[in-house]
Amino acid sequence: MTLVQMIPSIIGLTSGMHSMRIFVVVLLLASFARAQKETPLPKDIPPYGPEKPLATPSVRSVTLDNGLSLWLVSEPGFPKVALTVAVRGGLAADPANRPGLSELLSKTIDQGTGTRTAKQIAEELQAAGGDLTASATKDSVEISSVVLSSRLDSAIAVLADILENASFPDAEVTLAKRNLTDSLEQREAEPRFLASRARDKVLFADHPYHVTSPTRDSIAAATPTDLRQVFAQRFRPDQGVLIAVGDFQNDKIVATLKSAFRFWKTPANAPASAISAPSVSIDHAVYIVPRPGSVQTTIELATTGPKLGDPDFEVTQVANAIYGGAFSSRLTSNIREDKGYTYSPYSFLASYLKAGEMISHADVRNEVTAPTLNEIEYELNRVATTPPTEEELSKAKRYIVGLEALRLQDRSSLANRLATLWVAGLQPEQIGISGKKVSAATAAEVDAVGQKYFPAHRSAIIAVGEEKVVRDALSSFGLPFHTVQ
Amino acid sequence: MKFTVGKFCFFLLLVAALSYPAPAQQWKAPTSMKKLSNGLIVVVSEDHSAPTFGLCISYGIGFRLEPEGRTGFAHLFEHMMFEGTPNAPKGVLDRVIEGGGGNNNGDTRYDHTEYIETAPISALDPVLWIEADRLKTLDFSMKNLENQRNVVEEEVRVNVLNSPYGLFYAIDLPGKAFDTYPNAHNFYGDFHDLDAAKIEDVKKFYEQYYAPNNAVLAIVGDVQTDEVFTKVDKYFSAIPPRNVPPRPKVEEPTQSAERRSVETDKLTKVPALAIGYRMPPRHSPDAVAAAVAGELLHNGQASRLYQMLVKEKQVALSVDGGVNWPLGTPFEFNGPALMTSFIVYPTSVTEDQLLAAFDANIRDLIDKGPSQQDVDRVVTKMRSDWYGNLENPIDRASALSHATLFDGSFDLVYQIPEDLAKVTPAQVRAFAAKYLVATNRTVINRVPAPKDKDQDTAKQPGGAQ
Numbered sequence: 001m002t003l004v005q006m007i008p009s010i011i012g013l014t015s016g017m018h019s020m021r022i023f024v025v026v027l028l029l030a031s032f033a034r035a036q037k038e039t040p041l042p043k044d045i046p047p048y049g050p051e052k053p054l055a056t057p058s059v060r061s062v063t064l065d066n067g068l069s070l071w072l073v074s075e076p077g078f079p080k081v082a083l084t085v086a087v088r089g090g091l092a093a094d095p096a097n098r099p100g101l102s103e104l105l106s107k108t109i110d111q112g113t114g115t116r117t118a119k120q121i122a123e124e125l126q127a128a129g130g131d132l133t134a135s136a137t138k139d140s141v142e143i144s145s146v147v148l149s150s151r152l153d154s155a156i157a158v159l160a161d162i163l164e165n166a167s168f169p170d171a172e173v174t175l176a177k178r179n180l181t182d183s184l185e186q187r188e189a190e191p192r193f194l195a196s197r198a199r200d201k202v203l204f205a206d207h208p209y210h211v212t213s214p215t216r217d218s219i220a221a222a223t224p225t226d227l228r229q230v231f232a233q234r235f236r237p238d239q240g241v242l243i244a245v246g247d248f249q250n251d252k253i254v255a256t257l258k259s260a261f262r263f264w265k266t267p268a269n270a271p272a273s274a275i276s277a278p279s280v281s282i283d284h285a286v287y288i289v290p291r292p293g294s295v296q297t298t299i300e301l302a303t304t305g306p307k308l309g310d311p312d313f314e315v316t317q318v319a320n321a322i323y324g325g326a327f328s329s330r331l332t333s334n335i336r337e338d339k340g341y342t343y344s345p346y347s348f349l350a351s352y353l354k355a356g357e358m359i360s361h362a363d364v365r366n367e368v369t370a371p372t373l374n375e376i377e378y379e380l381n382r383v384a385t386t387p388p389t390e391e392e393l394s395k396a397k398r399y400i401v402g403l404e405a406l407r408l409q410d411r412s413s414l415a416n417r418l419a420t421l422w423v424a425g426l427q428p429e430q431i432g433i434s435g436k437k438v439s440a441a442t443a444a445e446v447d448a449v450g451q452k453y454f455p456a457h458r459s460a461i462i463a464v465g466e467e468k469v470v471r472d473a474l475s476s477f478g479l480p481f482h483t484v485q
Numbered sequence: 486m487k488f489t490v491g492k493f494c495f496f497l498l499l500v501a502a503l504s505y506p507a508p509a510q511q512w513k514a515p516t517s518m519k520k521l522s523n524g525l526i527v528v529v530s531e532d533h534s535a536p537t538f539g540l541c542i543s544y545g546i547g548f549r550l551e552p553e554g555r556t557g558f559a560h561l562f563e564h565m566m567f568e569g570t571p572n573a574p575k576g577v578l579d580r581v582i583e584g585g586g587g588n589n590n591g592d593t594r595y596d597h598t599e600y601i602e603t604a605p606i607s608a609l610d611p612v613l614w615i616e617a618d619r620l621k622t623l624d625f626s627m628k629n630l631e632n633q634r635n636v637v638e639e640e641v642r643v644n645v646l647n648s649p650y651g652l653f654y655a656i657d658l659p660g661k662a663f664d665t666y667p668n669a670h671n672f673y674g675d676f677h678d679l680d681a682a683k684i685e686d687v688k689k690f691y692e693q694y695y696a697p698n699n700a701v702l703a704i705v706g707d708v709q710t711d712e713v714f715t716k717v718d719k720y721f722s723a724i725p726p727r728n729v730p731p732r733p734k735v736e737e738p739t740q741s742a743e744r745r746s747v748e749t750d751k752l753t754k755v756p757a758l759a760i761g762y763r764m765p766p767r768h769s770p771d772a773v774a775a776a777v778a779g780e781l782l783h784n785g786q787a788s789r790l791y792q793m794l795v796k797e798k799q800v801a802l803s804v805d806g807g808v809n810w811p812l813g814t815p816f817e818f819n820g821p822a823l824m825t826s827f828i829v830y831p832t833s834v835t836e837d838q839l840l841a842a843f844d845a846n847i848r849d850l851i852d853k854g855p856s857q858q859d860v861d862r863v864v865t866k867m868r869s870d871w872y873g874n875l876e877n878p879i880d881r882a883s884a885l886s887h888a889t890l891f892d893g894s895f896d897l898v899y900q901i902p903e904d905l906a907k908v909t910p911a912q913v914r915a916f917a918a919k920y921l922v923a924t925n926r927t928v929i930n931r932v933p934a935p936k937d938k939d940q941d942t943a944k945q946p947g948g949a950q
Contacts, residue, residue, distance in 0.1 A: 041581065042573045042618075046610040048585055052536035052707070054605060077534065079512045080872055110786075118796070122786035127862040129869025131785045148869045175799060182755055182802050182831050189649035189753045293751040296639075296647040327589075328579035337575070340635025343643055363643045395584035402586015402605045409535045410877050 054405035056435065057414055059428035060250050064258060067238030067266045071418050071428060072253060073245040075411070080129070081152050081246035082411035084144040085163060086419035089234040092138045092208035092275050092352075097221070100214025102136035104173075104180055104222050105230055109134050109143065111172035113165035118172060121158055128155040132162075138209055139353045140423045141234065146412050149247035153256055160260035163235055168227040181219050191298035191363065191464045194289045198484045199302045199359065202287050202460045207278035209355055238266040241422040245411040277354040280304050284457045285480040290467040297369040297465035297473070298361070301376055303458040305358035308351045308424040314437035315445045316358070316453060320347055321396035322446070323383045323454070324360055328395065331360065331379050339375070341368045353424055358453055366466065369473035377456035384454040387447040400438045404431070512872060513899040516885065517710050521718060523726045524698025528885045528895050529713045530705040532878055538706030539603040539878030542616055543886040546694035547596040548672035549735060549820055557674015558682055560593040561637050562690050566600060567591065568629040570618050575629060578619075581611050594812055595672075596819035597890055603879040606707045610716065616702070617720035623691060627684050634679055641673050649752045653931050654759035654827040655811055661744055662761045662927035667735045668821045696727035703886035703895075705878040735820045737763070744927040751934040755802070756830055758839055761823035762926045764808055765916075767816070767891075774916040776815035777908045779807035779824050781855055781863050782846075784870075789846055794828065798842045802829045814874065816901060817887045823927075824920075836930045847921050854914030868902040 062070040094101040110132045111118040125132055128151035134143045143162070147155040187193040197212045204210035214222075244253055282303055306312040317325070324331030324347030335341045345362040360380070364372045388396070408414045408431070421430050461479070463470045471481060516530040548559040569575035582589045587604020602612050645651045656671055663669040702721070704713050740763055765771040782790045783806040794801035806826040808815035830839050855863075875881040875898070888897040 039574055039576065041577060045573065045577075045581065045614050049607040049610055051607050052605070054536060075534065078872070078876060080869065080876065119787070119792060122792075123862060126785060126787040126866045129865050146869075146873065148865065148872075151865070175796070178799075178831070179795070179802050182829075186649065186753065186755045186802070186829065189755075191647065294647055296642050326579075326583050328576065328583045333576070336636055337632065340632045341639070343636050343640035363639070363647065365639060365642060391580075391584075395580060398586040399583045402608075403588060405535065405586070405605060406537055406588070406603050406877075409537060 054401065054435070056432035057245075057408060057418075057428065059418065061428070062254055064237065064261060066261060066264055067236075068261055068264065069241040069422065070254065070257060071241060071243045071422065072248075072250050073243075073414060073418075074248055074250050075245065076247050076249075079149045079247050080146055080411060081149050081155075081244055081248055082144065082146045082415040083155065083159060084142060084243045084412070084415040084419045085159065085240060086140045086142045086243075086423050087234045087236075087240040088140060088423060089239070089272055090137045090140045091211045093234070093272060094208070094211065094230070095226070096208075097218075098226060099211045099218045101218065101222055101226060101230060102141055103214050104176060104219065105227055106134035106136045106141055107180060108168050108173055108176045108227060109141075109166045109231070110162055111176065112167050112169040113161045114167055115165070116158070116161055121162065124158045125155060127151065128158075130155055137352075138211075140419070142416070142419055144412060144415065152248060152253070156256055156260050160264070163240075164261070164264045166231055166235070168224045168231070170224050173222075173224045173227060177219050177222060180214065181216060184213065184216065184219070187213070191291060191294065191296070194291060194464045195298050195300045195361070195462050198287055198289045198464070199300055199357075199460070199462050201484060202462065203280055203282065203302055203304070203357060204278050204355070208275060209278050209352065233272055236266050236271065237261065237264050239271050241419065243415045243418045243422070245415045245418075275354060280355065282458060282460050283480065284459065284461070285482055286461045286463055286470070286474050286477070287482050287484045288467055288470050289462065289464040289484055291464050292466065294366070294465040294469075296363045296365055297372075297463050297470055298363045299369070299372055299376065300462040301360040301380065301456070301459040302462060303358050303453065303460070305349045305356035305453055306351060307356040308353055308420070309426055310351070310356065312449055312452070313349075313351065313356075314434050315441045316349060316449045317400055318393070318396045318438060318441045319383055319446045319449050319454065320349055320358065321399055322388050322392045323347055323379060326396065326399050330382065331376065334379060335362060335364075335372055335375050339368075339371070341365070341372050341375075360459075366469045366473070369463070369465070369470060370476065373461065373474060373477065380454050380456040380459065383450040384456075385450075387443045387450075390443070393441070393443050393446060397438055397441060401435050404435060511902055514705075514875070514881070516895055516899075518889065518895060519714050521697065521722050523722060523724055524696070525717075525721050525724075526701045526889055527714060527717045528701065528703040528889055529708065529710045530703070530881060530885060531708060531710060532705055532881075533707050536606045536707045537603065537878060538606050538609055538704060538708060539601070539880070539882040540612060540616070540702070540704050541599050541601045541879065541882035541886040542700055542702045543597045543599040543883075543890045544695060545596070545699045545729070545890055546598055546690075547594050549595045549667045550733070551672075552686075553666055553670075554678060555682060555686060556670050556678040557637070557641075557672065558678070558686065558690065559598060560672065561633065561674065561679060561682055562687060563591045563593045563598050564633040564637055565623060565630065565687055566619055568626065568633060569624040570622060571624055572618050572621075573615065574624065578615050581615060582608065585611060587612070593672075594818070595822075597887060599883060599886065601879055601883060603877070609704075609708070613716055613720045617724065620695060620697065620700070620721070620724055623687070625684050625688050630682070630684055630687060634682065637674070638676060638679060641676070645673060647752070650750060650757055650931060651752075653748060653929060654757075654825055657748065658759045658761045658825060658927060658929055659823060661746060661929060662740075662763060662823055663737050663821060665735070665737055667733075668737060692727065693730055696729050697721060697724050698726040699729045701886045701889040703882040703889070705882040705885070737821050740925055743923040746929050748929060748931045749934040750931050753931075754832070754933050756832060756836075756930065756932045758826075758828045758830065758836060759929045759931070760826040760828070760843065760926055762921055764822045764824055765920065767818065767822075771912075771916045771919065773904050774908050774912040775824065775920065776808050777860065777863060777867070777905065778850070778913050778916055778921070779810070779815055780867050781850075781859060781913065783807045783810070783826065784863060784866055787862070787866075789850065790826065790828075790843070793846045794839070794842055800830060800834045800839045800842050802831060804828050814871075816897065817884075817891070819891045832933075840928070847917065850917045851914065851921065854910045854917075857910055860908060860910050860913060864905045864908065867905050871901055
C-alpha cells in the first residue's frame with residue numbers, strides 16, 4: 001500500500017538494535033531543531049483583549065439533620081437543573097471476592113424501589129426531562145440527572161426514593177448480570193478498555209485501585225443480597241452529598257430536599273473505613289495485551305502522578321498541558337502534526353483519593369509502533385530535563401484556567417466537579433485556589449515536577465495490538481516483555 | 486438586512502401546550518442577525534452568565550456533495566483548514582486559541598462543515614481574525630496534505646478499521662439504504678480515494694465552497710451585539726464573495742423492497758443489528774412527528790424499544806438511534822436521511838428473534854399509536870435535550886449557525902420546542918404507518934467472524950474496493 005512507501009525510513013526499523021539507535025539520534029536532532037524555532041505570531045493579529053475575571057462558582061453549603069451534605073449553586077435563567085449525588089466508597093471499596101461489584105450496583109440501583117418499578121422510574125424521570133446516569137469511580141458511586149427546572153420537584157422525589165429504597169429486585173439483578181457479562185465481552189473488543197484495564201493492574205498490582213471493571217466470575221457470583229448490603233453500607237446520608245446546579249432558589253430547594261429526605265436516616269454503626277494508599281513500584285517494561293486482528297497498536301505510557309489535593313497537582317497539570325494535554329502541546333505537534341503517526345494522541349492526569357496516574361496515549365498504525373514509542377519517551381524526557389519556554393508556560397497556564405472556566409459553565413460538569421471535590425474531602429473554594437496556583441506556576445516549578453514525574457523510565461508501557469507486531473516492533477528497545485489481559 | 490428578536494435579557498415565555506395539563510415552559514435567548522455585503526450571515530446571541538464566548542462558522546458544504554472518486558474529501562479538507570495560511574502558518578491557530586484559554590474543533594457532516602471555538606472573552610478579536618484569515622486563502626502545502634492524509638487515515642483506523650462494529654450503522658447502512666453517490670458513499674473515505682487527493686483538489690474545493698456567501702458565523706456569549714457586528718464587519722467585509730456552485734438535486738429514487746445483508750466483524754464477539762428507515766424530507770408535514778417517533782422508540786430507558794427488547798423480551802443488550810442519528814439531531818440536515826436503530830444483542834438470540842420482537846414493537850405503534858401521556862413525556866424530554874443543546878455558548882452557536890445555514894433564519898432553534906408540543910399521537914401513528922414499513926427499510930446484521938478462519942473481514946465499509 002502507498003502508506004508504507006510514504007514512510008520508508010520506518011521499514012528497516014524492526015531489524016535490530018543498530019538501526020534503532022541511529023533512528024533515535026536523528027529524531028532527537030530533528031525535534032530539537034523544531035523546538036527551537038518558535039515562529040513569531042503574525043504582525044497584524046490583534047492582541048488578546050482586557051481580561052475579565054473568571055468567576056468561580058458560588059456554592060451554598062448546607063447539612064441536613066440526617067447528615068446529608070447539600071452543595072447548591074443557584075443560577076436562575078436557563079431552565080435546567082443538574083443534580084448529582086455522590087457517596088463515598090466505589091470500586092476500591094468492593095469486597096475482595098467481588099471485584100467490580102460497584103459497577104453492577106450502578107447498573108441496578110435504579111431498577112426498582114418498594115413503590116416504583118424500573119419502568120416507572122425511567123418514565124417519571126423522562127417526564128421531568130432527564131435520564132439517570134449512575135457510575136462507579138474508584139472512590140465513589142455517583143448518580144446524576146439533568147432535568148427541566150419546572151419539573152425539579154418530581155425528579156427529586158424519584159431520586160430520594162432510589163437513594164432510600166432501592167430494592168435490587170431479583171429478576172432485575174439476574175437480567176443486569178447477564179447483560180453486564182455480555183457488555184464486558186463487548187468492551188473487551190475495545191482497545192482503550194483493554195489498555196486501561198491492563199494499566200491499572202500493572203500500576204496498582206494487588207491494591208484495590210487495580211480494579212476497573214467486574215470480571216466474569218465476580219458477576220456470576222454476585223447476588224441481590226450482596227448489592228443490598230453494599231447499598232446499605234454506602235448509601236447513608238452522612239456519607240453522601242447532593243449537588244444541585246441551575247435554575248432554582250436556594251431556600252425553596254432546601255425545603256424540598258429536607259422534606260424529600262426526611263425518612264433517610266444515618267445508621268448508628270460507623271461507616272466503612274477508608275482504604276489505604278497503594279505502594280507502587282513500576283517496571284519500565286512492555287506489557288502486551290494481545291488483540292488479534294488489530295490494525296493499530298494502542299500505546300499507553302503510565303506512571304504515578306499527584307493524587308487529589310496533592311500540592312504538586314496544579315503545577316503537574318501545567319507540565320502536562322505543555323507535554324501532551326492540549327492540541328498545541330509538544331506530543332501532538334510531534335507525533336500528529338509533524339509525523340502523522342496518529343489521529344488522537346493525548347496525555348492526562350487521573351487523580352484519586354489515595355493515588356494518581358499520569359498517562360500518555362496514542363493509537364497508531366502497526367508500522368509506526370516503534371517510532372511512536374521512541375517519540376513519546378523522547379517528549380517525556382524532554383519535560384524531565386528542560387524547562388518550558390516562556391510562551392509554552394504562559395499558554396499552558398491560560399489554557400488550563402480558561403478551559404476550567406468554560407467547562408464549569410456547563411451545569412452537569414460543575415456538579416460532577418463538585419462531587420469529586422466533596423469525595424476527596426476538599427471544599428468548593430478549591431476550584432479558585434487551584435486556578436490561582438496554576439496561574440502562579442513558574443518555569444522552575446514546572447521543571448521540578450518534570451524531573452519528579454516525567455522521566456520515561458518511570459513509566460510502564462502498555463501496548464494493545466497484534467502480539468507479533470508489537471513484539472517485533474519493540475524488541476529493539478531492549479525492555480522486558482510481559483503479556484497481560 | 487438586520488433582524489432582532491427579543492431584548493437584551495433572557496425571558497421565559499409561558500405558553501399553554503395544546504394537550505398537556507401543565508404549561509410548557511419555553512425558553513428563548515435574545516438573538517440578532519445581519520448579512521454583510523459579501524453575503525456572510527452573522528448571528529449574535531448575548532449571554533452574560535460568564536465572561537466567555539462560543540463561535541461557530543458553518544459552511545454550506547458537507548460530505549454529501551464531495552466529488553466522485555474523492556470519498557472522504559470534505560473531511561480531509563476540513564483538516565486542511567487547520568494547517569495554516571500564508572499569514573498565519575501552521576501552528577499559529579492552536580497557539581493563539583489555546584494561549585487565549587480556549588479550545589477549537591471542526592466537524593464535517595452531510596450538509597455542512599463547521600469550525601468551532603470557545604474561549605474567555607479576551608480572545609474574541611484574535612479568534613475572529615483567525616477565522617477571517619482562513620477564509621481569505623490557505624497554505625496549499627503538499628507537505629501538510631501528506632501529513633493530514635496520514636492523520637485522517639489514522640482517524641479512520643481508530644474509529645472504523647480497528648474498532649468493533651466499525652461505525653457500520655453510520656457508514657454501511659446509508660451505503661445500502663441509498664442508491665445515489667451523494668447519499669450512499671463512504672463519507673469517511675476509502676483509502677484509495679484519500680491517497681489520490683491532490684493539492685489541486687484542495688484548492689478547487691476551497692475556491693468553490695469556502696466563500697463568505699456560503700457561510701454563517703454565529704457568536705454567543707458575553708458580548709454586545711452591535712460591537713460584534715462592527716468587529717465582524719472589520720475582519721470579514723473585505724473578503725470577496727465567490728460563485729458557489731448551485732446545489733444539485735440529491736433526492737433518491739423510491740425504495741420498493743426491504744434490503745437485507747450480513748457483515749462479519751473480526752473485532753467483536755457480540756452481534757449487532759442496524760435498521761434504517763428512509764425519512765420524510767426535513768420540512769415536510771411528517772417531519773416533526775418523525776422526530777418524536779424516533780425518540781419514543783430510542784430515547785433512554787423509558788423508550789419503547791429499550792423496554793420491550795432489553796427488559797421485557799430480553800433479546801437485546803442495548804438500543805440506540807433516532808432520526809439522523811448518530812451524526813446530528815433530527816433537525817440538522819438537508820437531504821435524504823434515515824431513522825437508524827443500532828441494537829447490540831446476545832449471541833444466544835438469533836437475528837430473526839430480534840427482528841420479530843422489533844417488528845412487533847413497530848406494529849404496536851402503528852396499530853395502537855402512542856398514548857397522549859407517552860407523547861407528552863417524550864416531548865418534554867426532547868425539549869429538555871434541545872435546551873441542553875443550547876446550554877453552552879459553543880453549542881448554541883452551532884445550533885444557530887446550522888439553522889441559519891439551512892433555512893436562512895435562526896427561528897427554528899427557538900421554534901422546535903413549540904413545534905414538538907403540537908405533535909399529536911395520531912400524527913405519530915400516521916407517520917409510523919407510512920414510513921416504518923419493511924419496504925422502506927434496510928437491515929444489516931453484523932456478526933462476529935468465525936474464529937478459526939483467517940478472514941479479512943474488517944474491510945473498509947461503504948463498499949470499498
